[in-house]
Structure formats: C-alpha cells, structure tokens
Amino acid sequence: MPTPAPALLIEGLTKDFGPVGSLDGRMVRVLDGVGLSAARGAVTVLLGANGAGKTTTLECAQGLQRADAGSVRLLGEDPWRASPRLRARVGVMLQEGGLPPSVRPIALLRHVASMYRAPLSVDLLAERLGLVGFGAVSIRRLSGGQRQRLALACALVGRPEVVFLDEPSAGLDPQSRTIVFDLINELRADGLAVILTTHLLDDAQRLADYVYILEGGRTVAEGTVADLTADQDADGLRELEYETVPGLTLPTELLPHLQQSEPGPGRYVVRGALTPRDVELLAGWWGANGVMPTAITMAPRSLEDVFLDISGRSIR
Amino acid sequence: MSTRPTPGRRSPALEPRPSGAAAALGTRVVRHGSYEALGMLRNGEQLVLAIVLPLLALVALVITPLLDGYGGSRIDVAAPGVLALCTMSTAFTGQGIATGFDRRYGVLRFLSTTPLGRSGLILGKAVAVAVVLAVQLVVIGGTALLLGWSPMPGGILPAAVLLLLGSAAFTALGLLVAGTLRPEATLAVTNLVWILLAAAGGVIIPARSLPEIVQGFVSVLPSAALGDGLRDAFLDGALDPIASLVLLAWAVLASLAAIRWFKWS
Numbered sequence: 001m002p003t004p005a006p007a008l009l010i011e012g013l014t015k016d017f018g019p020v021g022s023l024d025g026r027m028v029r030v031l032d033g034v035g036l037s038a039a040r041g042a043v044t045v046l047l048g049a050n051g052a053g054k055t056t057t058l059e060c061a062q063g064l065q066r067a068d069a070g071s072v073r074l075l076g077e078d079p080w081r082a083s084p085r086l087r088a089r090v091g092v093m094l095q096e097g098g099l100p101p102s103v104r105p106i107a108l109l110r111h112v113a114s115m116y117r118a119p120l121s122v123d124l125l126a127e128r129l130g131l132v133g134f135g136a137v138s139i140r141r142l143s144g145g146q147r148q149r150l151a152l153a154c155a156l157v158g159r160p161e162v163v164f165l166d167e168p169s170a171g172l173d174p175q176s177r178t179i180v181f182d183l184i185n186e187l188r189a190d191g192l193a194v195i196l197t198t199h200l201l202d203d204a205q206r207l208a209d210y211v212y213i214l215e216g217g218r219t220v221a222e223g224t225v226a227d228l229t230a231d232q233d234a235d236g237l238r239e240l241e242y243e244t245v246p247g248l249t250l251p252t253e254l255l256p257h258l259q260q261s262e263p264g265p266g267r268y269v270v271r272g273a274l275t276p277r278d279v280e281l282l283a284g285w286w287g288a289n290g291v292m293p294t295a296i297t298m299a300p301r302s303l304e305d306v307f308l309d310i311s312g313r314s315i316r
Numbered sequence: 317m318s319t320r321p322t323p324g325r326r327s328p329a330l331e332p333r334p335s336g337a338a339a340a341l342g343t344r345v346v347r348h349g350s351y352e353a354l355g356m357l358r359n360g361e362q363l364v365l366a367i368v369l370p371l372l373a374l375v376a377l378v379i380t381p382l383l384d385g386y387g388g389s390r391i392d393v394a395a396p397g398v399l400a401l402c403t404m405s406t407a408f409t410g411q412g413i414a415t416g417f418d419r420r421y422g423v424l425r426f427l428s429t430t431p432l433g434r435s436g437l438i439l440g441k442a443v444a445v446a447v448v449l450a451v452q453l454v455v456i457g458g459t460a461l462l463l464g465w466s467p468m469p470g471g472i473l474p475a476a477v478l479l480l481l482g483s484a485a486f487t488a489l490g491l492l493v494a495g496t497l498r499p500e501a502t503l504a505v506t507n508l509v510w511i512l513l514a515a516a517g518g519v520i521i522p523a524r525s526l527p528e529i530v531q532g533f534v535s536v537l538p539s540a541a542l543g544d545g546l547r548d549a550f551l552d553g554a555l556d557p558i559a560s561l562v563l564l565a566w567a568v569l570a571s572l573a574a575i576r577w578f579k580w581s
Contacts, residue, residue, distance in 0.1 A: 098426025
C-alpha cells in the first residue's frame with residue numbers, strides 16, 4: 001500500500017535574515033537545511049530553545065516567509081504562492097496571536113469565518129472554547145489564556161485540513177490548557193495534520209506523535225517520543241529525584257559522572273546514566289549524613305535528557 | 317463574565333465535514349472593506365479626524381475672510397478644499413495609522429494566512445477608504461449645501477474622477493509609510509504631513525496664492541492637485557488634466573514603492 005503524501009514536506013530549508021537587526025550588518029543564517037514532514041491525523045511537534053528556528057520554519061510553511069533555498073510543499077503546493085483555495089485548507093495560530101486589540105472577540109471570529117464558504121458555527125466554536133460572554137469587551141481586555149483560545153478559534157473556524165499552532169500553550173492557565181489539549185487531540189482524531197511548536201518538554205511529551213528537535217536552524221533529531229527516549233543503556237533509568245530537608249551540600253565528588261541539582265527547596269534531582277552502584281553510593285551518603293528522604297522517584301530518559309544529550313544544554 | 321468552557325465534550329462545531337473552501341474574491345474584499353470601515357467609524361480619534369476636524373474647518377472658512385477674493389462665495393471655494401482634506405485624513409492619516417498598528421500586532425500577518433490573502437487585504441483597505449469617504453461626502457457635502465454651497469452640476473463627474481485618483485494616491489502613500497516605519501513613527505509622520513499639507517499644501521488655500529517661490533513645488537504635490545482640481549471641477553465644471561495626471565503619477569509611484577518596500581511584520 002502506498003503511503004499517503006504528507007500534508008507538509010520541507011526539505012533543505014534555508015533562510016537568511018538581515019542585515020536589518022543583525023549587529024554587524026551581515027546576513028544571519030536562521031535556518032540551515034531544515035527537513036521535516038508532517039502527516040495527516042498526527043501531531044507533529046517542533047521542539048527547540050528560543051532562537052532555534054521553530055517560528056521561522058513555521059512561517060516558511062505558512063507562506064509568511066519565502067524560503068531562500070530548499071523546498072516547502074504544503075498540501076502539494078508552494079505556500080509562498082498560496083491560492084485562496086490553499087489558504088482555505090490551512091489554519092494558522094501565530095505566536096503573538098495576530099489579534100487586533102480594539103475589536104471585540106466574537107466580531108473578529110465572525111469576520112474570519114466570513115472569508116470561508118462553509119465555516120464552522122461561530123456560536124458553537126465560541127462555546128466550545130469558552131469565549132461566550134465577551135461580546136461587549138474588546139480583545140485588549142482578555143487574559144492571555146482567553147486570547148490564545150480566540151486565536152485557536154480563528155485558526156479552526158475555516159474547517160482546515162492542516163493547522164499550524166505556534167506555542168499554543170504559552171500563557172495558558174491550567175483550565176485553558178486542558179481545553180486546548182483536548183481540542184488538539186480531537187483534531188488529530190478527525191484526521192487533521194497538526195503542526196505545533198513548543199519549548200515546553202511536557203507539552204511535547206503529552207501531545208506529540210512525532211517530534212523534530214531544532215537547534216541552531218537545523219533538525220538535529222527526530223522520531224516518536226518513544227523512539228527518542230528509548231535508552232541505549234540496559235537499565236534505562238536516567239533520573240532519580242528525592243525529597244528531604246532543603247539546603248544540602250551535594251556530594252558531587254561522590255558521583256562525578258552525574259548531574260546533581262536542587263531545582264526546588266528540598267527537591268533534589270540526579271540526572272545521567274544511573275547504575276545500581278550509583279544508587280548504592282547515594283543511599284550510603286544519606287546514611288552517613290543522617291539524611292532521610294521523604295520521597296524517591298526513579299524515571300526513564302525524558303525528552304529533556306534527549307535534548308541535553310544532543311545540545312549539551314538545557315532547553316530553558 | 318464568561319461561560320465555563322466545556323472540556324472533553326465533543327461539540328458538533330468540530331465534527332468533520334468536507335474541507336472548507338474560500339468565499340469568492342469579491343465577497344472577501346467587500347466583507348473586509350466593510351469590517352475595516354466599521355472599525356474606522358467606531359474609533360473616536362478616527363471620527364475626529366474624519367468628520368469633526370473637516371466640519372470645523374468648513375465652518376471656520378465660512379465665517380472668516382481667509383478665502384475672500386478667490387471667486388465665488390466663501391463656501392463655494394471652501395467646500396472642495398475641505399473634501400480634499402477629508403480624502404487625506406481618511407486615505408492617508410487614518411488608514412496609515414490603523415495599518416501601522418495592525419502590522420505591529422501581527423493582524424496583517426494573520427489575515428494574510430486566511431483566504432483573504434495579501435492582495436485581498438489591500439483591496440479591502442481600498443474599499444474601506446471608499447466607504448468612509450462616501451460617508452464624509454454625505455456629511456461634509458450635506459453640511460456645505462446647508463451653508464449655501466452651490467457646486468456646478470457638470471463638475472460632479474470630474475470631481476468623482478479626482479476623488480478616486482486622490483484616494484488611490486493617498487492610500488498608497490499611507491500604506492508606504494505604515495509598511496516601512498514603526499507605528500508610533502507612522503502616527504507622527506502621517507499627522508504632521510496632514511497638518512503641513514492642510515496648511516500649505518494647496519488643499520484649502522489654492523496653490524497659486526502661496527508665495528511664488530514654493531508654488532512650483534506645491535503644485536506637483538498630490539494635495540494641491542486634489543484641492544485645486546476639485547475647486548476647478550466644482551467652480552467651473554471642468555476636469556483639470558494636469559491635476560489628474562499628477563494624482564495618477566503619485567498613485568502609480570506610491571503603489572510601486574509600497575509593493576517594493578512594504579514589510580508585513
């Protein structure tokens with residue numbers, strides 16, 4: 001059986017910016033041969049630190065930027081020369097939303113809907129995204145989460161086959177987050193190609209069918225979350241977390257090949273290729289120093305570890 | 317204030333149906349034009365610029381002797397100039413400022429990803445300018461008629477041609493400023509240029525009555541071409557070919573420059 005063509009196919013995408021904005025007046029290479037493909041009925045996540053090239057990649061795919069080299073095919077067409085027909089099949093949620101602050105939310109959604117021949121029902125979509133009741137308020141008075149939900153509604157109202165979501169969970173309160181994540185899962189189930197960027201590893205781990213890790217304008221790793229986090233080491237454990245009194249002096253010389261930190265008061269994380277011998281040494285150190293852990297968790301390799309291994313730095 | 321969102325419940329709003337198609341080009345442009353026109357007419361500052369200031373100018377020109385000696389009654393000389401002022405305020409200043417801030421907020425980028433597209437967005441803005449200008453013509457022209465304005469009937473068609481060319485030229489100039497400068501700078505530049513042209517650009521006071529040293533320069537400005545052209549049309553019923561050509565040249569050059577230098581983000 002032939003595999004269906006991907007909704008989005010990017011090969012060798014290169015993009016230079018400048019000289020405006022660059023300090024020395026030279027062109028800056030923002031994308032340096034990015035390749036990715038996004039299937040229908042799947043959530044494809046572009047993961048990377050700020051400045052890795054995620055947004056520029058999306059903008060080239062959306063037709064907002066023109067590729068300097070390489071090829072971008074969106075539903076088989078060149079997005080830079082997108083026809084209204086192609087644009088009607090693609091929904092876009094920009095990072096800053098692209099929402100006019102003086103307009104009322106539902107009025108904007110109705111206006112965007114009016115660009116399509118058979119849009120979704122504005123009332124039902126507004127209800128589903130919790131936007132009812134803002135009739136008399138302008139967009140500038142909405143919270144960050146409400147704006148994100150409105151931008152998402154604007155991306156979906158035209159019944160797209162492909163949706164681009166640039167940092168959809170930025171600024172979301174927990175309630176909005178649940179709504180947005182449920183919706184993304186539904187879109188996938190409906191057969192849409194969902195392409196989103198995030199710098200939050202939790203989001204990627206929760207949503208992604210397929211992950212591309214971007215670093216310095218290149219795709220440095222790709223795969224399913226399971227592929228990427230599958231460990232080369234036999235034991236497969238990469239993280240040990242324990243809780244006890246805050247402010248311990250960490251035994252770095254005892255476990256020199258592991259990273260140790262106290263990310264929250266009294267919460268300690270030991271990260272790296274953990275062996276049974278390391279666990280024994282740590283427990284011995286607790287005993288010798290009268291430290292009683294109140295909780296101990298062992299975790300396999302996370303996307304964060306993958307990112308750390310590839311780039312040698314934390315994503316945040 | 318808000319209804320509680322309903323996580324987990326599948327709503328008919330999201331049920332898959334055949335993929336959406338774009339509304340027809342004309343529909344998209346007219347819908348976007350009326351959306352932007354309503355936005356401009358609902359905005360207080362824009363209304364001051366579009367209606368209140370021109371009305372004040374009209375009344376001031378009728379009760380002061382500023383325009384005495386140009387032939388015809390005060391109102392006959394004043395009304396065409398004030399209509400030219402309206403065109404500048406709507407097409408250049410109002411539209412430029414709105415576009416500049418839409419660009420800052422990413423609204424232009426977002427709308428260009430919808431079936432409206434970049435060209436539909438620009439066409440829609442032109443429609444919005446035409447709609448607001450029509451409202452101004454009714455309000456300002458109506459007030460002028462009440463004040464005793466008696467335009468030559470034969471001048472209406474030439475005036476319409478000039479207003480169309482003038483709108484095109486000033487809309488393109490407004491887009492050029494909005495697409496190349498920061499919105500704060502656009503705000504400052506379009507307001508300053510509006511004041512300068514209104515005072516000394518041949519809009520209200522005919523170019524030929526300005527100091528001789530600046531006459532040649534002023535007469536090739538779009539403001540003078542529109543102001544003097546409209547006065548000729550309404551006072552004499554004639555279409556001024558030079559004014560028309562000047563406006564056409566500004567419209568073409570400013571459009572080409574805007575296409576070349578306009579930045580969407």
